[in-house]
Amino acid sequence: MKTMSFQASLAAALMLAAIWLASPVSAQTQSPPVPAQSVAQPAPAGPPPMAPGASTPAAPAPSASTPAAPTAPPAATVSTTAKPDAAAVAPAMKELSPWVMFMSADVIVKAVMIGLAFASLMTWTVFIAKSIELSVASTKLRSALKKIAEARSLAEAQMALGTKQGILPSFLAAALREARMSAGLSSDAGIKERAASSFSEIVRAEQRRIRIGMGVLATIGSTSPFVGLFGTVWGIMNSFIGISKSQTTNLAVVAPGIAEALLATAIGLVAAIPAVIIYNHFSRVTKGYLELVSRASGAAGRLLSRDLDRSHGSVHSRAAE
Numbered sequence: 001m002k003t004m005s006f007q008a009s010l011a012a013a014l015m016l017a018a019i020w021l022a023s024p025v026s027a028q029t030q031s032p033p034v035p036a037q038s039v040a041q042p043a044p045a046g047p048p049p050m051a052p053g054a055s056t057p058a059a060p061a062p063s064a065s066t067p068a069a070p071t072a073p074p075a076a077t078v079s080t081t082a083k084p085d086a087a088a089v090a091p092a093m094k095e096l097s098p099w100v101m102f103m104s105a106d107v108i109v110k111a112v113m114i115g116l117a118f119a120s121l122m123t124w125t126v127f128i129a130k131s132i133e134l135s136v137a138s139t140k141l142r143s144a145l146k147k148i149a150e151a152r153s154l155a156e157a158q159m160a161l162g163t164k165q166g167i168l169p170s171f172l173a174a175a176l177r178e179a180r181m182s183a184g185l186s187s188d189a190g191i192k193e194r195a196a197s198s199f200s201e202i203v204r205a206e207q208r209r210i211r212i213g214m215g216v217l218a219t220i221g222s223t224s225p226f227v228g229l230f231g232t233v234w235g236i237m238n239s240f241i242g243i244s245k246s247q248t249t250n251l252a253v254v255a256p257g258i259a260e261a262l263l264a265t266a267i268g269l270v271a272a273i274p275a276v277i278i279y280n281h282f283s284r285v286t287k288g289y290l291e292l293v294s295r296a297s298g299a300a301g302r303l304l305s306r307d308l309d310r311s312h313g314s315v316h317s318r319a320a321e
Contacts, residue, residue, distance in 0.1 A: 098263060105260040106238050112231030112264050119220045120271040126213040127278045134210070134285050137167075141292045144168040145299060153310070154179070154303045167206055167293055171300035174198040179307060188308045195304050199297040206293055210286055214279060221275035228268020235261025 102113060144161055145168065151157035154176050161169055178195040185191065239257030
């Protein structure tokens with residue numbers, strides 16, 4: 001009985017010793033999972049923990065946290081790569097003023113812009129020149145018509161006008177020349193018809209003269225938008241070629257080339273719109289001036305008719321005497 005009680009007490013002592021030794025090992029194995037990093041990491045695939053008496057498996061626990069260290073550098077590398085992109089984009093952002101866009105444009109686009117600017121200069125030159133010409137011609141013709149309003153013959157009308165040059169003196173000279181060349185002829189209708197033919201030639205010549213420059217306005221107004229569109233198409237084509245070479249569709253890279261191309265269309269419209277408006281304005285003003293020319297032609301024809309009637313009246317009076 002004593003032997004059995006001794007064995008039971010010895011077994012109980014061994015069991016208590018084993019429990020005392022096992023408690024530190026379990027505390028070591030449970031302490032590493034406390035940090036959030038180790039919880040987020042996947043558990044390493046390995047054999048299950050050994051018996052309570054084995055303290056060596058606790059050593060691989062630090063190695064489980066070492067694979068998580070390389071996960072932090074990728075975030076840093078992403079931020080460092082994003083910074084050079086922003087720095088590379090920043091120099092591309094430049095001031096897109098018309099002069100900068102013109103200087104940065106292609107050679108052909110520059111030639112188109114210069115040609116359209118020259119066309120616009122011609123438009124305003126024609127506008128100033130024709131405005132002065134039509135104003136002076138209309139003023140002179142109205143003044144001449146007032147001077148001969150009370151004249152009773154071609155000679156008296158010429159004396160009222162003096163040696164001034166103009167469309168009305170040309171009509172009077174043509175009428176006198178026809179009357180002189182037709183002296184001795186008894187048909188007044190033939191003289192008036194030939195004089196009217198001379199008047200028509202003078203009117204057509206005046207129409208051609210007064211419409212000089214109108215063709216330039218019509219050409220500029222009709223072709224400038226298409227010339228500007230050609231420059232735009234050429235510039236956008238070069239922009240797409242640049243996009244394919246740079247392999248990027250960033251707006252900061254694409255916008256300058258497209259803006260330079262669209263500037264050609266804008267200049268074309270700036271040249272075309274005033275040309276069309278000025279052409280229509282001069283068409284109305286020219287029509288009014290040609291009506292004055294027709295009045296001058298009618299005045300010369302009436303004076304010629306009076307001279308012819310007066311000459312026939314004097315002949316009849318002489319015959320009666």
